[in-house]
Amino acid sequence: MIRLYVTTELSPGTAVAPTLDQSRYLTQVMRLKLADDLLVFNGRDGEWRCSIAEVLKKGVLLRAEEQVRPQTTVPDVHLLIAVVKKSALEFAVEKATELGSARIGLVQTDRTxxxxxxxxxLDAIAMESAEQTGRMDVPVIDATRRLTEVLDGWDATRKLMFCNETGGQPAIAAVQAAGAGPWTILIGPEGGFSPDERERLRALPFTTAVSLGPRVLRADTAATTALTLWQAAVGDWAR
Structure with missing residues (x-):
């Protein structure tokens, strides 16, 4: 069944107004008609079955009928990725959403x-990915900040998985040893981290430096790989 992300509060009988683009998708692409059903979620109130209550000249109006799934949350893992080329960054955001990242931050490094x-x-890509994969929320995407600034304000209770192209412990074993809890996965730029960045990252008490294998990975591939390994080690794949 079609799923849509909306910002409206959801409760029995609530009127839900999709955006114009979503309305066109429902009526012109998917050919839904009056009284047809679809699924709707807003990241707070669970997933609801809605019906098309009105077809207007501009858009449609939905009515929330019943909750079909209670609200669930993804694991507390964030992705922090250096800004790379458009296609690679969009791919990383799409796959991070599919793999359950709760938040995605963009950073500028020495070699960015x-x-x-x-x-x-990027917000639209994350929303569409959430709709397609069945997750009940959409990850927040933070604007670009310098890596040094991010590290200066770091919450030390959040573990940092530093994907180091010069080597580290095997990722699954390292994450399992560090244990569950809030995590962030850091992916560098195509040119890798600078020596100064690697030295600082390795010295931080909350950092776990890991290896993603013997081959050099593109940033988008590294992000997907690291999230997959984390999920297998301590995420909701391991439950």
Missing amino acids: QVQHVRLDR
Whole structure:
């Protein structure tokens, strides 16, 4: 069944107004008609079966009928990724959403090639991925900040999985040894971290430096791989 993410509060009988783009998708692409059903979620109130209550000149109006799943949460794992090329960054956001990342942050490192990032486009990709994969929320995507600034304000109760291209412990064993709890996975730029960045990251008490294997991975591949290994070690795949 079709799923849509909305911002409206959901309760029995609530009127839900999708965006114009969502309305066009429902009526022009999926050919839904009056009284047809779909699933709707907002990240707070669970998943609801809604019906098309009105077809207007511009858009449609839905009515919330019943909750079909209570609200659930993804594991407390964040992805922190250096800004890379548009296609690779979009792929990373899509797959991080599928793999259950609760938050995605963008960072500028010493070797990051500065470029414009369209957060609205990344938000849309995350929303569509959440709709397709059945998760009950959409990850927050934070605007680009310098890595040094992020580390300066770090909450030391959150573990940092530092994916180090120069080597580290095997990822699954290292994460299992560090244990569950809030985690962030850090992925560097295509040129890798600078020596100064690696030295600082390794010295931080909350950091676990890991290896993602013997081959050099693109940033988007590394993000997908690291999240997969984390999920297998201590995430909801391991339950």
